[in-house]
Every structure is written in C-alpha cells, then in structure tokens.
Amino acid sequence: MSAPVFSPEADNRFAAARAVADAVLFEGYVLYPYRASAAKNRLRWQFGVLVPPVWGTDTGEHGFQQTECLMEPKADAAFSAELRFLRAQRRTVQRALADGTFETVPELHLPDRVLVPWDEGVEERVEASTTVAALTGGGHRVPFSRPPGEETELVHDAQGAVVGRLVRHTQPIDGVLCLAATEVEGPYRVMKLTAVVENTSTWTPQDGVVLDREAVLPHSLVAVHLLLHLGSGAFLSMTDPPEWAKGAVAACRNLHTWPVLAGTRGHTDLVLSSPIILEDHPAIAPESPGALYDATEIDEILALRTAALTDEEKREARGTDAKAAAVIDLADSMPPEVLERLHGAVRSLRDITGPPDATSQQAVPEVWPDAGQTAPRPEKPWWDPASDAGFDPATDEVVIDGRPVCAGSRVLLKPGLRRSDAQDLFLHGRTAQVEAVLHDVDGAVHLAVTIEGDPGADIRREQGRFLYFQPDEVAHPEET
Structure with missing residues (x-):
C-alpha cells in the first residue's frame, strides 16, 4: 500500500x-x-x-x-x-x-x-x-x-x-x-x-x-x-x-x-x-501553551525548567528533533501573561466561608468573598529557589495515622472518588513503595510511589516516572 x-x-x-x-x-x-x-x-x-x-x-x-x-x-x-x-x-x-x-x-x-x-x-x-x-x-x-x-x-x-x-x-x-x-x-x-x-x-x-x-x-x-x-x-x-x-x-x-x-x-x-487510560470526553486544558509531550510534568514547572536550560543544552535539544526544537522556542518566547495562566485555573466555583483547608482540591479565588480578605502569601515566592531550602524528598517524612512514612515505606493505596481518575481506581488495594515525599509550591504533600510487583519499577525509578498520591489516599498495609 x-x-x-x-x-x-x-x-x-x-x-x-x-x-x-x-x-x-x-x-x-x-x-x-x-x-x-x-x-x-x-x-x-x-x-x-x-x-x-x-x-x-x-x-x-x-x-x-x-x-x-x-x-x-x-x-x-x-x-x-x-x-x-x-x-x-x-x-x-x-x-x-x-x-x-x-x-x-x-x-x-x-x-x-x-x-x-x-x-x-x-x-x-x-x-x-x-x-x-x-x-x-x-x-x-x-x-x-x-x-x-x-x-x-x-x-x-x-x-x-x-x-x-x-x-x-x-x-x-x-x-x-x-x-x-x-x-x-x-x-x-x-x-x-x-x-x-x-x-x-x-x-x-x-x-x-x-x-x-x-x-x-x-x-x-x-x-x-x-x-x-x-x-x-x-x-x-x-x-x-x-x-x-x-x-x-x-x-x-x-x-x-x-x-x-x-x-x-x-x-x-x-x-x-x-493505550493511556482516560476519562470520558477528555479535553486539552485551554491554558495549555502547546505540546510539551510530557504529561507527567506540570506545564508551568516544565516551561520554567525548559527556559532555564543552558545554551548548550538547548543546542542539543534543537538538534534532537524538530518537536523538541519547537518546545525550546515556545519556552523561550512565552510571554509572562501566558506563563501566569499556567499557575492554576478555576474550573468551578463553590461557596467559600473561610480559608481553604489543606486537603481541598477546589481552585479558590485569591480573595475570599465572605471576609473580603486576601489569601496569605508565603514569605518567599513559589518560584524562588530559596523556597526549596530545608526540603529533601529522600529523607522527608509525613505522619499517617500517627506513624511516619518516608522513602522506602510500604503503603496500601486507597484512592477515593473525590479526585481520582480511572487509572488511580484500578490501583485501589495495591501495595506500593514510597520513593519520595514531595512538597508542592502551595504547601500540599504528595507521595511518589512505585507499585509492588511492577516489572517496570526499576525503569520508572531511573527515569523518575512515578505515580503520585496524597497522604489521605494511602494507609499502612498491616492496618487494613
């Protein structure tokens, strides 16, 4: 043909x-x-x-x-x-x-x-x-x-x-x-x-x-x-x-x-x-600036990191593939107002009677309408490298049910319906190993894990392609 x-x-x-x-x-x-x-x-x-x-x-x-x-x-x-x-x-x-x-x-x-x-x-x-x-x-x-x-x-x-x-x-x-x-x-x-x-x-x-x-x-x-x-x-x-x-x-x-x-x-x-598990009627986020080819990353962080590559790294990327060259050019030319839109988007609004709790997944406006007060800002802006001081994913711990969990711990996955996608639900009841404890720029904690028994776990570790769950989505295996 x-x-x-x-x-x-x-x-x-x-x-x-x-x-x-x-x-x-x-x-x-x-x-x-x-x-x-x-x-x-x-x-x-x-x-x-x-x-x-x-x-x-x-x-x-x-x-x-x-x-x-x-x-x-x-x-x-x-x-x-x-x-x-x-x-x-x-x-x-x-x-x-x-x-x-x-x-x-x-x-x-x-x-x-x-x-x-x-x-x-x-x-x-x-x-x-x-x-x-x-x-x-x-x-x-x-x-x-x-x-x-x-x-x-x-x-x-x-x-x-x-x-x-x-x-x-x-x-x-x-x-x-x-x-x-x-x-x-x-x-x-x-x-x-x-x-x-x-x-x-x-x-x-x-x-x-x-x-x-x-x-x-x-x-x-x-x-x-x-x-x-x-x-x-x-x-x-x-x-x-x-x-x-x-x-x-x-x-x-x-x-x-x-x-x-x-x-x-x-x-x-x-x-x-x-071959990638999706939900019904999947759509590209309207804030997306263009194809970045790496959906395991956050567009905002990915764009910032790409723009921060050295000139020599960008030369090699441009010579690797035309699509890679387009990503480099996109990151270098992205105006501030486009980059700012990547920091978050409000998909739906709900009544807010006070500051959002730590586990809330709803996007909230910067001003709480009932109190008329501005949301508190961290002492250092999220993009300041100094904000990372004191964090170490390999040694940080988070307390779950009164017991510390850190890199190397075994956990039982129990994703809930509130923020899980279809792929998460398929993993309900599986045991996993924690690879890192991560803190995002908004103060939330995430556990990077690999599934026990996964034949590709070593490759995932080498490439840093983990699955991510929040502390309330896991339990200690012996307590279930």
Whole structure:
C-alpha cells in the first residue's frame, strides 16, 4: 500500500477528538530536558507499542490490541474507524568530507544545534468506512502495509556550504484492522463492537543482527489508538454505563487499550480507544501553551525548567528533533501573561466561608468573598529557589495515622472518588513503595510511589516516572 491519503470527510468526523488523539499519539515522544542524551529519552516509545510476532509475548510487549465497547446504532447506521500510529524513522548523522563523500558520526555541531542520531516518529493512518450491518455479517477486515524507504537531507552551514547530511531509513510494516459487531441480549437493542489491531509483520533479523527492542522498534506500530464514529445512534460509556448495561459492559474484554467517549461532552457518537487510560470526553486544558509531550510534568514547572536550560543544552535539544526544537522556542518566547495562566485555573466555583483547608482540591479565588480578605502569601515566592531550602524528598517524612512514612515505606493505596481518575481506581488495594515525599509550591504533600510487583519499577525509578498520591489516599498495609 502506498503512503496514506487522509480524507477530509474522515477529518470532519473525528475533528472533535483530534486534539486529544494527537496528545495520545505524541505522549512521551521526547521528554524534558528534550535531549537525546538524557536518560529519560534513551528508552523510547512506552505507550501502545505493537511489536512484530518474532519478538514474542514473553518480552512483556504485545503484537495486538483489542477494543470492545457497546453501541446502540440506528437502522442502516454508517460506521467509520481511523487507526492512528507512529512509525519509527531511524535517523543517522553524516559529516561531509573534503573529497565529497560522507562518513557517519555520533554528532554534528552547528552554531544553533547539535545533530545526533535519533528515531523520529512519522504519523500513519488507516481509514475504514462501512455500515453496522456489514460488521454483523462477517465483519470488516482492513489489511495495510507500509514499504521501506530512505531519504537524505543535506545540512548546510551559515554560508550555505554542505557540512553534512541526515539519512533516514524506514522499515516495512504490515498489519490488519479487524472490525465486527454482535447482538447483546438485554432489555434494549445493544451491540458489542470488537476492533482488533494486529502487527502481522513477517520480519526476522538477518544473520548478525541481535534480536532486541532496538532492532524491533522500526518494525512496530507505536502509540496505537483508534477513533470510532457511529453515523447515527450512540456509544455507551464504559466507565459510567446505565444500570441495565453494566453486566454487558463487564463482559467486554479490552486488551492493552481502553475506550472512552470522545469529543464534545453530551455527544456520544465518538469513541477514542487509547493505550493511556482516560476519562470520558477528555479535553486539552485551554491554558495549555502547546505540546510539551510530557504529561507527567506540570506545564508551568516544565516551561520554567525548559527556559532555564543552558545554551548548550538547548543546542542539543534543537538538534534532537524538530518537536523538541519547537518546545525550546515556545519556552523561550512565552510571554509572562501566558506563563501566569499556567499557575492554576478555576474550573468551578463553590461557596467559600473561610480559608481553604489543606486537603481541598477546589481552585479558590485569591480573595475570599465572605471576609473580603486576601489569601496569605508565603514569605518567599513559589518560584524562588530559596523556597526549596530545608526540603529533601529522600529523607522527608509525613505522619499517617500517627506513624511516619518516608522513602522506602510500604503503603496500601486507597484512592477515593473525590479526585481520582480511572487509572488511580484500578490501583485501589495495591501495595506500593514510597520513593519520595514531595512538597508542592502551595504547601500540599504528595507521595511518589512505585507499585509492588511492577516489572517496570526499576525503569520508572531511573527515569523518575512515578505515580503520585496524597497522604489521605494511602494507609499502612498491616492496618487494613
């Protein structure tokens, strides 16, 4: 199959979910400090990777993902699906020699950037349009292929002379999207939609090539997710279904992905099935200044830290990837009024009869309306490095149920409904190890934890990618 052609009709159908889908596609693509040499960027592509069959299931990664959700289609309803993923494009750096030839080098220094080898992500889409009737009559199968490719980009200096080139290689990719629908018994006419995405590549390494993740990635589908659209009718929420549908929802099997209602709240014709667990109708915060690719960080702190990188660090980041260069430029050019908006946003207001308590998650105005007094400010502003004096995440403690908890302590997770997302709720009852006790700029305490039994815990520690809970969301294991 040749390069994909994206139809305007499909874009219109899925436009309401496009921004969130793009965030899923590029989540973790390049992490702060946005340099290829950073430890966080050495293990790439952590979400929704479908590997070729030769890699095997004992590696902890998978060759397929399965989505099952419920829908109430009207008669003769049209159905559309859009599979989206990234394809790893391996880039090597070469330096120009005096005789007109090129040699491969680990880096190429230019005045504004340092070019280094890197895997770039190229967006791919596979579209399917059919009817619900066709899905029930044997299903709809959409095989797809992407051929290998090579392209070369010359690199010039400030005077226009060729000083090197970038050589990009892509490997062949094969896969299939299978769609089917079946009737579900119940008080109302409901159908179960099954969508399976599979990597069907027959690639095997040549003699002398080590079969490892580095070799497998160019033959993998990365950040795989699905957009599903029902022409007439409605999808049911998988996280908050009506009472009569809860049994049918529980019988659905979602493997390596999770479907949520997408698009404008109140509309139920769109579903986003993502390897990242989301809530129904996810949306990008209007205060977000642009793509930062690192949702484990707070935009405000991330923008400040990025702007504070040294000139040499920014040169390497700009040479790592065009998206990393865009983040550097965004942080350097962000006006103060935009940065100020990132410090917090009021999503809803409630009656306030006094100062907010320490556990309140509601955003509050700076002036309490009943007393007419201004909220107290800390002696040092939150952005002053001196504010960190006296805090040490590795040794700080917090008292829970009369007992100290610190780095190394074991805790039982018990997230409540007040501020938990779907991912937190899945961890209810699991034991975890505290990695650090953290204090935010507003005085709240957070516990950074890793889940006991998680095979990726060592990688999370190395990269600093923890889960975060507040003290009232954990307990001592032996007290439950």
